[in-house]
Amino acid sequence: MSDVSNIVSPEELARLFGNCAWFGALDPAHQQLVLATSRAEHVPNGAWIARRNAPSDHWLGVHSGLLKLAIYNESGRSCTFSGVPRGGWFGEGSVIKRELRKYDVVAIQPSLVMLVPTATFHALLAASLPFSHFVISQLNDRMGEFIASIQNHRLLDADARVAQSLAQLFNPQLYPSTDLTLAISQEELGYLTGLSRQRVNQALQALTDQGVLALAYNQIKVLDLDRLRRYGLDQL
Numbered sequence: 001m002s003d004v005s006n007i008v009s010p011e012e013l014a015r016l017f018g019n020c021a022w023f024g025a026l027d028p029a030h031q032q033l034v035l036a037t038s039r040a041e042h043v044p045n046g047a048w049i050a051r052r053n054a055p056s057d058h059w060l061g062v063h064s065g066l067l068k069l070a071i072y073n074e075s076g077r078s079c080t081f082s083g084v085p086r087g088g089w090f091g092e093g094s095v096i097k098r099e100l101r102k103y104d105v106v107a108i109q110p111s112l113v114m115l116v117p118t119a120t121f122h123a124l125l126a127a128s129l130p131f132s133h134f135v136i137s138q139l140n141d142r143m144g145e146f147i148a149s150i151q152n153h154r155l156l157d158a159d160a161r162v163a164q165s166l167a168q169l170f171n172p173q174l175y176p177s178t179d180l181t182l183a184i185s186q187e188e189l190g191y192l193t194g195l196s197r198q199r200v201n202q203a204l205q206a207l208t209d210q211g212v213l214a215l216a217y218n219q220i221k222v223l224d225l226d227r228l229r230r231y232g233l234d235q236l
Contacts, residue, residue, distance in 0.1 A: 006042040008112075016040050016063050016114060021176065022089075025130035033120055040114045049105040049113055056094035056101045058115040062086050065111025066184060068191055069103045082145060083108075083192040085169050087177025090142070092135050095121050108188045141173045151236065158195055160232020162203035163212070165193045166220065167229045180225065185218045207231070 008016065014035055017023045023031060040063065043049060049060065052071060060067075062084050069090065070080040081103060084090055094101050095118050107113075124131040145168060152164045166189070170178050186200045193200060204220065207213045212228050214221040222228055 008040045008042070010035070013038065013040055016112070019063070019177075020061070020089075022131060022134040025134070026124070026128055030124055030128050030131070033123060034116060037120045038114065038116045040112060043107050043111050043113055045107055045110050047107045047111075049107060050091070050101055052102065052104045053100045056091060056099060057118055058091070059089065059095050059118070059121045060091045060105065061089040061114035061116070063112040063114055065107060065113075066109040066188065067111060067113070068106055068108050070106065070191075071103050080192055080194060082149065083165070083169060085175050085178050085182075088175045089138065092121070092138055093142070096125070096135075108191050109183070137173060141171065145171065145174065152232075153194070156232050156235050158193075158199050159203040159206050160235060161193050161195065162189065162200055163207060163228055163231035164233075165189065166213075166222070167225075167231070170222070170225060170229070181219055181221045183219055189220075 017031075017034060017038070023034060026034070043065075049067060050056075050058075064086045066086075067084045068080050069082045069084065070078050072078045082090075091101070091105075098118065125135060148164070148168070152161055156164065166182070169175060169182065186204065187197045189204075190197045190200045195203075204213060204215060207228070208215055210227075212222070212224050212231065214223055
């Protein structure tokens, strides 16, 4: 993320942060601190946003696009923890502890990523009650998401894993901006589920046949979000 031509202007940066609920809750001085120290960058599909075992220099947000949080070993195998769609913020745990990041962050779509420096994050955490409340809520919701991910991966069949991976992208607390029509390909969904594109296709067809989803080229429209969220949970 070093191509300066991809960094948005200060005017655009103010507009991007203005769309964030947590930013709107800050007092004017804290808003100015965020705008003076933060940045946002356009990144292409496949870009590495942050590296595992590197310093956690920024708290990260997604204005548009889709990122995945994963670990890659030396043989090239990977384990994906979560996808982060537009509206999501993440990485607060490592930033709070000032520790090395525990996962890689990779764009699986062209994305616009927002970066708040660790020093700014800690200044807000120490001085802003609304921001502290937001971060506590984030940590609580994130813990619930990871527990559910482990549970789903170990106990659900492939169709249900695909359904639950999609449903997680509609968490209203973590990802408040997700639209019911997701611009996501079957290959990208495979990255999030750990399944092959062919197996993801089978699962999506099953969900479509049951009236839960509608499919188009590189798009998935959710027709029944409640059913999607419940799909396969009877296996638990």
